[in-house]
Amino acid sequence: MRxxxxxxxxxxxxxxxxxxxxxxxFITIWLLFFxxxxxxxxxxxxxxxxxxxxIPGLGFLITLLLTLITGFLMTYLIGEKLFLFxxxxxxxxxIMKSIYSSAKQINDVLFQQKEAKSSHRACIxxxxxxxxxxxxxxxxxxxxxIKKKTGGGKMINVFIxxxxxxxxxxxxxxxxxxxxxxxxxxxxxxxxxxxxxVLQPKK
Numbered sequence: 001m002r003x004x005x006x007x008x009x010x011x012x013x014x015x016x017x018x019x020x021x022x023x024x025x026f027i028t029i030w031l032l033f034f035x036x037x038x039x040x041x042x043x044x045x046x047x048x049x050x051x052x053x054x055i056p057g058l059g060f061l062i063t064l065l066l067t068l069i070t071g072f073l074m075t076y077l078i079g080e081k082l083f084l085f086x087x088x089x090x091x092x093x094x095i096m097k098s099i100y101s102s103a104k105q106i107n108d109v110l111f112q113q114k115e116a117k118s119s120h121r122a123c124i125x126x127x128x129x130x131x132x133x134x135x136x137x138x139x140x141x142x143x144x145x146i147k148k149k150t151g152g153g154k155m156i157n158v159f160i161x162x163x164x165x166x167x168x169x170x171x172x173x174x175x176x177x178x179x180x181x182x183x184x185x186x187x188x189x190x191x192x193x194x195x196x197x198v199l200q201p202k203k
Contacts, residue, residue: 125172188201
């Protein structure tokens with residue numbers, strides 16, 4: 001005789017099945033909302049100063065349009081020269097120079113790698129404790145002073161990005177023999193991080 005399942009366990013079962021079914025949709029909506037809020041906030045506040053009030057979505061549309069125009073211009077020599085000229089002006093402003101240079105270096109390392117070089121690759125390290133691995137990116141060798149203070153062995157800088165905002169994260173310095181390099185493409189690794197492990201890298 002089949003045992004009758006109580007109302008409570010049935011409701012719990014329905015909820016979990018519905019949750020697992022809708023979870024990819026929830027993650028997609030949440031990420032789209034985050035991207036919209038982030039992009040809208042870049043220029044939304046500046047536009048509000050001129051317009052006199054905040055217009056939801058206007059900053060998002062202008063940011064997308066500006067990005068599209070920049071990508072279009074950068075495909076031609078005149079656009080690249082114009083960008084380099086603007087960049088040279090920015091790097092002459094004292095405070096902006098430091099911020100822009102740092103941001104550009106991080107962008108070049110994490111997003112502009114055409115090939116997975118040994119010095120700029122996805123990796124895993126045992127962090128924050130043994131037995132637990134974090135996915136990160138090798139950025140460079142550690143500073144010479146750090147090597148001396150840690151015994152002189154080879155140390156590697158590893159950037160550990162946050163989920164679902166990989167543009168932010170933190171730096172850890174790890175002994176070279178503890179860094180396990182991956183064959184995973186950098187863009188696949190970022191998708192894996194942003195999705196919280198839902199989007200599996202291509203084999």
